Amino acid sequence: MVVLEHVNKYFGELHVLKDIDLTINRGEVVVVIGPSGGGKSTLCRSINRLEPIDGGTILVDGAKLPEEGKQLARLRADVGMVFQSFNLFAHKTILQNVTLGPIKVRKVAKAEAEKQAMELLERVGIAAQAEKFPAQLSGGQQQRAAIARALAMKPKVMLFDEPTSALDPEMVKEVLDVMTGLAADGMTMIVVTHEMGFARRAAQKVVFMADGQIVEESTPDEFFTNARTERARDFLSKILSH
Ligand SMILES: Nc1ncnc2c1ncn2[C@@H]1O[C@H](COP(=O)(O)OP(=O)(O)OP(=O)(O)O)[C@@H](O)[C@H]1O
Numbered sequence: 001m002v003v004l005e006h007v008n009k010y011f012g013e014l015h016v017l018k019d020i021d022l023t024i025n026r027g028e029v030v031v032v033i034g035p036s037g038g039g040k041s042t043l044c045r046s047i048n049r050l051e052p053i054d055g056g057t058i059l060v061d062g063a064k065l066p067e068e069g070k071q072l073a074r075l076r077a078d079v080g081m082v083f084q085s086f087n088l089f090a091h092k093t094i095l096q097n098v099t100l101g102p103i104k105v106r107k108v109a110k111a112e113a114e115k116q117a118m119e120l121l122e123r124v125g126i127a128a129q130a131e132k133f134p135a136q137l138s139g140g141q142q143q144r145a146a147i148a149r150a151l152a153m154k155p156k157v158m159l160f161d162e163p164t165s166a167l168d169p170e171m172v173k174e175v176l177d178v179m180t181g182l183a184a185d186g187m188t189m190i191v192v193t194h195e196m197g198f199a200r201r202a203a204q205k206v207v208f209m210a211d212g213q214i215v216e217e218s219t220p221d222e223f224f225t226n227a228r229t230e231r232a233r234d235f236l237s238k239i240l241s242h
Contacts, residue, residue, distance in 0.1 A: 001026045002047060002157050002188065007056035009042055009212075016042045017053070018212040024157070024205075026061075027186040031199040031220070034209035035235055040192040043209065044159045047190065048079035061156050077105050080150030084162040086142040088134040088149070094121065095130040098149045106153060113152070120148040124178050140171025144178055151182075158182065160191040194239055196224060208232045 002024040009017035016039045024030050032040045045051040047058055049072060057064060060078055088097050098117035102108040108116070121127040124144040126137070134142050143163060150158060160179065164172040176198050183189060183202040193199070199206055199220045206223040208216040208231075216223065216232050227233045 003059045005057045007053055009053050016212045026188055029183045029189045029203045030205045031203040032192045032207045038210045039212040040209050041161050044161045048076050048081055073105050077153040078156045080155035080158040082146050082150055082160045082163050084165045086146045090134055093131050094145045098152045101153045117152055120151050124148045139167045140174045143175045147178055157188040162192050
């Protein structure tokens with residue numbers, strides 16, 4: 001369970017998160033949607049302290065992430081994050097990418113970490129690529145590797161920041177299928193995406209964010225058929241006309 005209370009964040013004068021209150025229950029999938037610059041990425045990044053916040057509280061299963069220090073790496077491991085740009089280590093194989101965190105942070109023995117990594121690579125459909133380097137994989141395969149790497153830490157929650165935006169259309173589905181599978185398995189997930197099919201299929205909640213505020217919070221059905229605010233309706237009509 002992730003709880004944000006009165007979260008505020010500034011970049012200089014710019015107030016990017018304005019008193020955000022949001023609860024993501026265990027096993028819940030929340031899709032965050034909204035216009036560019038509304039604060040969606042910053043919200044994600046603040047949850048695992050990639051961005052420090054300027055006020056408020058963020059709790060992951062009741063624990064507050066410390067600002068820095070040894071504990072941060074360990075607690076940050078509870079919050080898996082998948083970025084638009086994959087962020088794999090270029091000079092490590094896919095298997096090494098996936099085992100690095102468990103060995104270094106979770107102190108798992110190498111053989112056990114490799115066994116678990118191969119199971120995860122199997123699950124995301126790229127076990128055959130384990131010994132390859134990221135550049136030898138397609139974008140969709142790299143993103144599935146990035147998901148396996150995050151899962152290897154046995155996170156309590158997974159954050160996805162536009163995970164399919166950098167992918168060719170034919171690869172989007174394979175990544176969304178992996179994410180839908182995770183959702184069905186009960187993973188707690190916060191997903192910034194404009195993939196409405198995914199939101200309808202997998203999310204319990206849609207959060208519409210604009211100008212650093214949560215403008216609407218509703219079920220996917222409510223949001224897509226009967227958005228309450230003009231702002232959300234305008235946004236939806238724009239993305240639907242694309
Ligand atoms: N490191 C930074 N320094 C200064 N300003 C930043 C920084 N990161 C983001 N911003 C600004 O904060 C605001 C919110 O950005 P954010 O990336 O969170 O929005 P977003 O909703 O994810 O947008 P997009 O859909 O385009 O990714 C924007 O105005 C952005 O320009």
